[in-house]
Amino acid sequence: MDKEKKEGRYQRLFTQIEQLLQKSPDQTAAMATIAAVLYHKMEYFFWCGFYRVDGQRLIVGPYQGPAACQVLEGRGVCLAAAEQNQTLVVPDVHKFPGHIACDSRSLSEIVVPVRDANGRITAVLDVDSKELNSFDETDAASLEQITALLSRF
Numbered sequence: 001m002d003k004e005k006k007e008g009r010y011q012r013l014f015t016q017i018e019q020l021l022q023k024s025p026d027q028t029a030a031m032a033t034i035a036a037v038l039y040h041k042m043e044y045f046f047w048c049g050f051y052r053v054d055g056q057r058l059i060v061g062p063y064q065g066p067a068a069c070q071v072l073e074g075r076g077v078c079l080a081a082a083e084q085n086q087t088l089v090v091p092d093v094h095k096f097p098g099h100i101a102c103d104s105r106s107l108s109e110i111v112v113p114v115r116d117a118n119g120r121i122t123a124v125l126d127v128d129s130k131e132l133n134s135f136d137e138t139d140a141a142s143l144e145q146i147t148a149l150l151s152r153f
Contacts (some may be wrong), residue, residue, distance in 0.1 A: 001044070001121045002008050003136075003138055004042070006142075009041070009042070010061060010138065010142035011142075012148075013038065013041055013042075013142075013146070013147055014145055015148065017033065017034055017037055018072070018105060020032060020037070021034075021074050021149055024153075026121075026153060028062060029152035030149070030150055030153060031049075031062040031150065034125070034146060034147075034149075035049045035050065035063050035064045038146075039064035039065060042063070044134045045127050045128075045129065046065060046066075046092035046103075046105065046129040046130045047063065047065030047066060047068070047103065047106065048063065048064050048065060048116065048125075048126075048127045049061065049062055049125075050062055050063065050123045050125055050126070051063060051072060051078050051124050051126055052123045052126065052130050053124075056073065057071055058071060058072040058073075058079060058082065059071055059072075059073075059076050059081075061123060063126075065106065065128070066103050066105075069100060069102040072100060074098075075096055075098030075099075076100035077090055077093070077096055077126070078097060078100075078109075078124050078126050081111035081112070081113055081124050082113060086113065087110065087111065087112045087113065087140045088109075088110070088111045089135045090110070090111075091132060091135075092132050093106055093121055094107075096109075103115045103128070105129035105130050106129070106130065107129060107130055107132045107134075108128055108129045108131060108132050108133055108135060109126065109127065109129070110127050110129075110135040111124050111126050111142070112125040112143045112144055112147050114147045114153055115147075115148075115150075116153075117151050117152065122150075125143060125146075127139075127143070
């Protein structure tokens with residue numbers, strides 16, 4: 001998908017998600033809504049969901065796609081994004097040191113930290129693709145904007 005088309009789609013999705021979250025009673029419901037909308041509207045999203053921070057590990061939260069790893073500990077893209085406090089775009093997961101392969105069909109990945117109102121990371125949004133090099137700066141900026149909607153919970 002070219003950059004202009006991708007930006008337009010993300011703008012429409014942001015508006016849709018923002019409206020839907022006005023009715024969300026809590027963060028879990030909001031995460032489920034975000035995962036469902038993104039998974040069904042972005043054709044290159046093979047797996048889309050959240051991992052919640054639980055001490056030094058991450059526990060799977062709402063997601064769409066094949067069965068997920070239930071607990072992530074010690075390594076992996078999701079933990080690296082949380083520890084580095086930044087979005088990570090991984091063009092080829094097989095080249096990422098310590099990658100955790102929950103599904104061998106996943107080839108590229110983006111992980112976006114989710115912050116509360118105080119800026120503390122409470123979860124990460126994890127998106128996988130079955131294609132190499134699926135994610136770029138447009139995905140990063142747009143998904144950061146979408147996950148920022150969770151800071152009110």
